[in-house]
Amino acid sequence: MQEPVPFSTSAPSSPDGIGLGVGLRTVHFAHILKNWPAVDWFEIISENFMNCGGRPRNVLDQIAERYPIVMHGVSMSIGSTDPLNLDYLQKLKQLATETKARWVSDHVCWTGVASKNTHDLLPVPYNEETLRHLVDRIGIVQDILERPLVLENPSTYVTFRDSTMTEWDFIRYLTMETGCQLLLDVNNVYVSSVNHDFDARRYLDSIPVDRVVQFHLAGHTNMGTHCIDTHDGHVVDPVWELFRYAHERGIRASTLLEWDASIPEFDVVHAEVLKAKSWLQTAHALDEPYVINPPSMETAPSRLAGIPQPALYATAEVE
Amino acid sequence: MAFSDPSLAEENALTGNSHRNLHGIQRWMQAMIVNPDGVRSGAASDEARIAIQSKSVSIEDMILPSRALSSQRRLEVYANAYYARLLECLRDEYPALTSLLGEETFNAFAFEYLQTHPSRSYTLADLGQAFPAFLESNRAVACADDNANPIGVEEDTSTDQSWVDLMIDLARVERTYCEVFSGPGIEQTATLQADDIAAVPAEEVGDIRLQVAPCVRLLKLNSRAHEFAIATRKGTASTDQLPESVPTYLVITRLNYVVRTIVVEQEEFQLLQLLINGDTLGDSIAQVADESPLEEPEWLARMAGWFEKWAAGRLFVQCVSW
Structure with a gap:
């Protein structure tokens, strides 16, 4: 195994990082440019801006002049056995430089092999071979980006028989071996805990507190037998409870709300992340295990297929 | 360990x-x-x-x-x-084609497309790149597919051809819109004005070449498919009023980050093609003028109008001579 990479940390100095942010989405461009809302920071989907010379990039440049920007990618495919895409990494680095991105994140996943991209965040088997593979590749990426890579725990829907360790152990070992940092998606922990029948608090207990630089919060779809990470609604109470539990464990990090389908007005999205303040004001741990309830009429899936994120595409403006 | x-x-x-x-x-x-x-x-x-x-x-x-x-x-x-x-993602990229075909039929074509054109790019913006060519290469299949003509147009060979022409035209227009929207543009760049050409010494004008703006695309269609594409985006399209089947020449560009569609005449289109291909101004004009049925004064007046329109549309960034 490699020695941990001796990078200076990019973690924010404030206890809660750079505060409460919102994922930048094209439907909110006009509102943001008109109102310059009092949001602490924005997270962008890196791939939507890497080759873009049109309005999305122009809007991003204006926003980056006024707000901290964090880059969040969905195509690094750090877990794939295909070679790393060096052109992609150079463009990622260039965008990070141009937007003065506070940090660059992606997922503990692979998106395709044999030169194909499924555009999904596919899970890896958690075992020593995979760990060695990711450690090597994270080292290469960090050398190219010249900064620590921030990795997010994805929502997953299958468990491989070839896994020989838990996801939380795997992620902890990754941080130990590479010096990478973590984007802790609390909704994904919840979704995976339902899908894989584990205790979400046990997951959070294993996460190294000092490696987390960012939280993700989002809505999901309860399918009755499992949950899907659809990012199409409000954050449910059990996820807020987990968020509070992570905070009680001492994890302090910038917090971001993702809303990617059935996106409401900007103020609704912003208000959702601001709920974090009130949830953290009442501190008490969870007493009851989570119970997955069958979808009611109110909570039935908003889309039949329940497409897991990411499913992002910028639509052209035409006259 | x-x-x-x-x-x-x-x-x-x-x-x-x-x-x-x-x-x-x-x-x-x-x-x-x-x-x-x-x-x-x-x-x-x-x-x-x-x-x-x-x-x-x-x-x-x-x-x-x-x-x-x-x-x-x-x-x-x-x-x-x-x-x-x-x-x-493909429906988002091709909303007018989806509207024309209906979601089920569009999905059937797109599903087949994905079998031969899986994504190999890190960006979804590239996913639909080859879709127009895929439809073109499957023209015969589309003609034979009853579902591809869902509005019950009386079917004969010419109608089938028109329908498939419209389908392929729409795909080409919508793909071009996406590429122009997110590609390089001229928002931060000076573009060629009429005065710039006037400043060139008369004896050298014929030898200059015009450098096209990076966002300009030329499309020759078999129908006025762009009208349906634009109407779909404005929410005013109706499959009861489909675009006319007629040779159509388009310049698609981007001004102030919004994609614009300019309908041009056939001769104007030919001249633009030659200029964009790098032919000199003199050779380009001579070639198109030779083929024009118009008398010279009328043709020159029309060409002057084109140049004014191109300057207003910011189609060229500069003229160069070598």
């Missing part, structure tokens, strides 16, 4: 399983989720067997069930999402 949890490894492993490396597992899983006939067919495919180097590996051999879902149902979450996500 040993990282594995012995109890978990023992619990998960199947008795007698040979070692499966990460590459093999990933190839196996991808073969499952992209298989057009579903994960069961994927499991039986040669690709899956080769990936795992085994004559028979079931889904259950690879994936554990959860309390609520079987191994197959769990894997199907990814398989369903793969097509749902990519079809949604």
Whole structure:
């Protein structure tokens, strides 16, 4: 195994990082440019801006002049056995430089092999071979980006028989071996805990507190037998409870709300992340295990297929 | 340092399983989720067997069930999402074509497209790049597909051709809109004005070449498909009033970050083609003028109008002579 990479940390100095942010989405461009809302920071989907010379990039440049920007990618495919895409990494680095991105994140996943991209965040088997593979590749990426890579725990829907360790152990070992940092998606922990029948608090207990630089919060779809990470609604109470539990464990990090389908007005999205303040004001741990309830009429899936994120595409403006 | 949890490894492993490396597992899983006939067919495919180097590996051999879902149902979450996500992206890129065909028929074409054109890019913006060419190469199939003419137009050979022409035209227009929207532009760049050409010494004007703006595209269509594409985006399109089948010449560009469509005359289009291909101004004008049925004064007046329109549309960034 490699020695941990001796990078200076990019973690924010404030206890809660750079505060409460919102994922930048094209439907909110006009509102943001008109109102310059009092949001602490924005997270962008890196791939939507890497080759873009049109309005999305122009809007991003204006926003980056006024707000901290964090880059969040969905195509690094750090877990794939295909070679790393060096052109992609150079463009990622260039965008990070141009937007003065506070940090660059992606997922503990692979998106395709044999030169194909499924555009999904596919899970890896958690075992020593995979760990060695990711450690090597994270080292290469960090050398190219010249900064620590921030990795997010994805929502997953299958468990491989070839896994020989838990996801939380795997992620902890990754941080130990590479010096990478973590984007802790609390909704994904919840979704995976339902899908894989584990205790979400046990997951959070294993996460190294000092490696987390960012939280993700989002809505999901309860399918009755499992949950899907659809990012199409409000954050449910059990996820807020987990968020509070992570905070009680001492994890302090910038917090971001993702809303990617059935996106409401900007103020609704912003208000959702601001709920974090009130949830953290009442501190008490969870007493009851989570119970997955069958979808009611109110909570039935908003889309039949329940497409897991990411499913992002910028639509052209035409006259 | 040993990282594995012995109890978990023992619990998960199947008795007698040979070692499966990460590459093999990933190839196996991808073969499952992209298989057009579903994960069961994927499991039986040669690709899956080769990936795992085994004559028979079931889904259950690879994936554990959860309390609520079987191994197959769990894997199907990814398989369903793969097509749902990519079809949604293609519908977003081709909203007018989706409206024309209806979602079910559009999905059928897009599903076939994904079999031969899976994404190989890190960005979804590239996913639909080859869709117009795919439709063109499947023109015969589209003509024979009753579903591709869902509004009940009386069917004869010419109608079928017109319908397929419109379908392909729409795909070309909508793809061009996407590329122009997100590609390089001229918002921060000075462009060629009439005065710039006037400043060139008369004896040198014929030898100059015009450098086209990077966002300019020329499209020759068999119909006025752009009208339907624009109306769809404005929410005013109706399949009761489909575009006329008539040769149509378009310049598509971007001004102030919004894609613009300019309908031009055939001769104007030809002149633009020559100029964009790098021919000199003199040669280009001479070639088009030679083929024009108009008298010279009338033709020159018309050409002057074109140049004024091109300057207003910021189609060229500069003139160069060499």
